Amino acid sequence: MPEISAIRALRYNLGHVGNLSDVVAPPADAISPAMQDQLYKRHPAGCVRLIANRAEPGDGADSRDERAARFWRRWQNEGVLQDEAAPEVYIYQHTYLDQGQSVTRRGILCGVRFDSPEDRRLYTALETTDAVVEARFELMRRCAANLTPIVGLCSDPEDRLLQLVEGAIQEGLEITCVDDVGVRHSIWPVSDDRTIGSIQELVGPAPMLVAAGEDPLLASRKYRMWLNDYEGPLASDHPANFVLTLLLRMEDSEDLLASTHPVFRGPTPLTSEDLVARIGECFTCNTIVEGPDSAEVAWKPIAASDHQGRLAIYCGGDRRWVLCEIKEPGIDRLRELCPQASDEWCELSINQLHHLVVADLLQIADATVEPCRTIDDVVATIGEDQGCCIAALVPPIEVDAMETIAVQEERLPANTFHMTHEPLSGLIFNPLQRR
Known part of the structure; x- marks a missing residue:
């Protein structure tokens, strides 16, 4: 049963960066060298410098992570990234064309607690690679933040969550951008305690299947253990107990996964x-x-x-x-x-x-x-x-098949499937330290 939480996020200050489309990026594992170069040229504050910092002459083993962390701190100091005034969840929507037909998928960007797996089941199906998890942990440790969301699927058979999301969209302020393949990504911040409570009540009873992001999930767990050793036992509401997650409805998962x-x-x-x-x-x-x-x-x-x-x-x-x-x-x-x-x-x-x-x-x-x-x-x-x-x-693979494998605690080889039209990095960032 995933426990979800509002998060006090960091977002790009559009007064500084201009068009949000210029600074967001696909997840790091989807960025080719050619795309990395293109994203670097697009904007000096593009989040590619955080999630996929490029190698420079004379680099040591940790140089790229250190450079990313310097950008992270500098952009906060300069106001390129700004704190949200209050903890929020974010209604998320992406819209794309499939064989000429417009398709819309909606979900919720929030924090998901992962520190008590015995009573909050987060099912995963893909194996992970130790080297990749370690690399994500090192970047997380230096920036103390989730820079990219994992993706989780929860069941909503009566469409109650869908109705709640649609209501919040009608009342909120849309923040939007378009990626390089024409997919429109939008978020609506929600700070209303009543709405957040309703979302928590609807999502809480259901298990969550991790559809994308096993590596950053394990890196978040490793970061929490490291922070617990470094700072002492963490309070139950500490941000490091939660991982930035895009929650989608299982009922909207047709054609979600690609080989x-x-x-x-x-x-x-x-x-x-x-x-x-x-x-x-x-x-x-x-x-x-x-x-x-x-x-x-x-x-x-x-x-x-x-x-x-x-x-x-x-x-x-x-x-x-x-x-x-x-x-x-x-x-x-x-x-x-x-x-x-x-x-x-x-x-x-x-x-x-x-x-x-x-x-x-x-x-x-x-x-x-x-x-x-x-x-x-x-x-x-x-x-x-x-x-x-x-x-x-x-x-x-169909999502139903992946869920069956995950619930049976079996594993598929690492990096064998990915999500179609993944959420962008840079829409929001989730700091993992108290502020």
Whole structure:
């Protein structure tokens, strides 16, 4: 049962920065080097300097985090960032086009308590990477703030929360911006105690599924433990007990998650003939197209399928795409490899790829993995032809399936899915020290 709280946030002072669209940014893991350069040039106070500070000549191991922390302190001192007058929650909305139709998704930006997992269940499904969690913790420690929200899903079957959100939007002042792909992001600050109390009452009884942000969530937990050791036991209402969270309704989660397609770099690029010989007993394999630029063609049978169990695998040795569909012997083999896994877990293509294909049948588990968010990213990455062993196009997972995996306390490989149209960094920041 997530306990939510109003937060006393920091926001950009629009009198200083002008257009909010110029200073916000996607989450750090969605920022490519080219995008980072573009965001740096856009505005001298862009939050990219906080969440994805770029390397400079002569940098040491901690230089980028230290630079980010200096920006953070300077912008507060200069009034670029300003304190909210009172603790608030924020109604959040993003609007985008999907196949020519306008889609709106609404939620609540707030603090979520995470220090008592035994009675406030925050379910997670993705594995995390220790190095990434450590990097996020170090930045958090220097800035003492949540710079980007995690994303949580809660159930609202009777639409009571939706009605409350719509009422608050009609009464509040909209603060809005548009991102580089044309998505409109808006927030409405809410400081009314009665409205906040109603939101807490509606959200409190339901568990929360973490749909994005496992790494910053764990970094927040690590920060709280560090602060507890550094300052002594924290009061129950200390800001560090809460993590900045965008709460969305489970009922609005259709098409919320998108696949992240992995490129595996290893010492020996695999040919399609090698691939079929090594996985053919477990998968039906058909070579369909050739060349990195044919990724979109290879993706079509994956996207058109309404079920798991298919992969399109690119072989760097001969630059061919192979459509692979798991057979019953493949499921049986995966169950042998992972005897504690549920049927739901075994049915997911991403688990078949990592645990059966990569680790067992091909035995390239030590390959370097580069996640790509779009088909264009895959084309650009494998087109560089720098040691690509294989790449895989993976079907998206439904939120219901992710929830099942999370509630069963099973895990999916790290960085295998991401949220479509993620909330921007820079709409609000959540300081983790008392002020």
